[in-house]
Amino acid sequence: MPEHLPLFYVFNFYLFGLVAIVSALLFVTRKSPVTAALWLVNTMFSLAALYVMLDAQFIGAMQVLVYAGAIMVVFLFVIMLLNLGHPSELADARGRGWQMAAALVGLALLAEIFALSRAQSPESLELPAGYAAREIMATGAITPVAGPLFNEYLLAFEVTSILLLAAVVGAVVLGKRRSGDAR
Amino acid sequence: MLAESLFFSAVLFCIGVVGVLTRRNAIILFMCVELMLNAVNLTFVAFAQVYGVAGQVFVFFVMTVAAAEAAVGLAIIIALFRHRQTVNLQNINLLKG
Numbered sequence: 001m002p003e004h005l006p007l008f009y010v011f012n013f014y015l016f017g018l019v020a021i022v023s024a025l026l027f028v029t030r031k032s033p034v035t036a037a038l039w040l041v042n043t044m045f046s047l048a049a050l051y052v053m054l055d056a057q058f059i060g061a062m063q064v065l066v067y068a069g070a071i072m073v074v075f076l077f078v079i080m081l082l083n084l085g086h087p088s089e090l091a092d093a094r095g096r097g098w099q100m101a102a103a104l105v106g107l108a109l110l111a112e113i114f115a116l117s118r119a120q121s122p123e124s125l126e127l128p129a130g131y132a133a134r135e136i137m138a139t140g141a142i143t144p145v146a147g148p149l150f151n152e153y154l155l156a157f158e159v160t161s162i163l164l165l166a167a168v169v170g171a172v173v174l175g176k177r178r179s180g181d182a183r
Numbered sequence: 184m185l186a187e188s189l190f191f192s193a194v195l196f197c198i199g200v201v202g203v204l205t206r207r208n209a210i211i212l213f214m215c216v217e218l219m220l221n222a223v224n225l226t227f228v229a230f231a232q233v234y235g236v237a238g239q240v241f242v243f244f245v246m247t248v249a250a251a252e253a254a255v256g257l258a259i260i261i262a263l264f265r266h267r268q269t270v271n272l273q274n275i276n277l278l279k280g
Contacts, residue, residue: 005184013184017191024195024218028202033210040214043195047221054188056228059242063224066246071217071253078257079210082264094205102204106197113193117186125234132232144236145243153240160247167251174258177265 013053020046031093033079037072044068055132057141188229195222209260209270213253220249 020043027039044067051060093099135144149157195218202215224242231238264270 010184013187017187020191021194021198024198027218028198028206028211028215033208036211037214040218043218044221047225050188050191050225051228054184054228054232055236056231056239056242059224059228059239062243062246066250067217067221071250074253074257075210075214075217078261082210082261082270084208084210084270094207099205102201105204106201109200110193110197113189113196117189117193121233127233127235132236135236145239148237149240149243152237156244160244163251164247167254171254171258174255174262 009053013050016046016049016053020050033084034076037076037079041068041072044072055136057136058145185229185233188225192222192225192229195219195225207272209263209272209275210257212272213256213260217249217253220245 023039023042023046027036027043030036030039044063048060048063048068051057051063094102132144199215199219199222202218203212206212206215224245227238227242227245231242260270263275267274269275
């Protein structure tokens with residue numbers, strides 16, 4: 001992270017952050033599930049731009065490919081498969097009491113997270129400014145991520161494969177139509 | 184840009200929480216959880232810039248868990264829809280005493 005960030009960088013950072021927040025707000029307030037899903041895709045694209053600006057180019061690419069490209073397509077696929085969007089399905093917001101409670105919980109959580117993010121972090125742990133950018137310049141965007149993944153976190157990586165296998169088996173078993181089902 | 188990233192992340196996370204509390208559509212609830220996971224990823228990436236790039240590895244694990252959760256959760260929703268013809272959580276009260 002350079003000491004004096006260019007104005008262009010700062011402007012774009014705020015722009016994408018605001019786009020992400022506005023899209024997220026539109027996402028939770030839209031009635032139609034398809035519209036909501038598309039606003040969420042917009043949020044994820046803005047987040048990918050933020051990742052790239054935070055020296056995480058590879059994560060940004062993965063965000064677009066895996067989140068916006070794969071996970072959201074699965075969501076849209078299920079929405080269209082179930083043919084949601086019927087008028088009776090659309091009015092799904094909870095009552096006034098729930099909304100007030102949700103607003104209170106949201107504000108309390110926001111205050112908590114702000115208080116936490118104001119906490120001073122130990123200076124000794126911090127890397128010199130611009131370290132991540134220099135590392136990426138020296139070795140490419142993938143090596144700083146792939147190195148720890150296949151060395152220090154190899155066990156977690158292997159356990160992840162078991163998790164994915166379990167998820168695949170679970171999804172197939174749950175989604176399978178039983179022979180007794182009429183529909 | 185650490186402070187700004189944490190700000191955006193906090194706001195996105197809270198929007199996700201409010202969405203979970205105010206909506207009844209099961210699929211939208213799932214998407215709100217995805218939004219919260221994304222907010223956490225933004226925090227990870229922002230801290231990785233200051234405390235070491237290895238933090239980005241955790242974003243991968245979060246993405247994997249999100250993918251697995253989406254696959255299983257949507258399969259559950261499809262199975263529920265087959266029984267009840269709805270994904271509105273108000274009509275799904277099988278476990279209610």
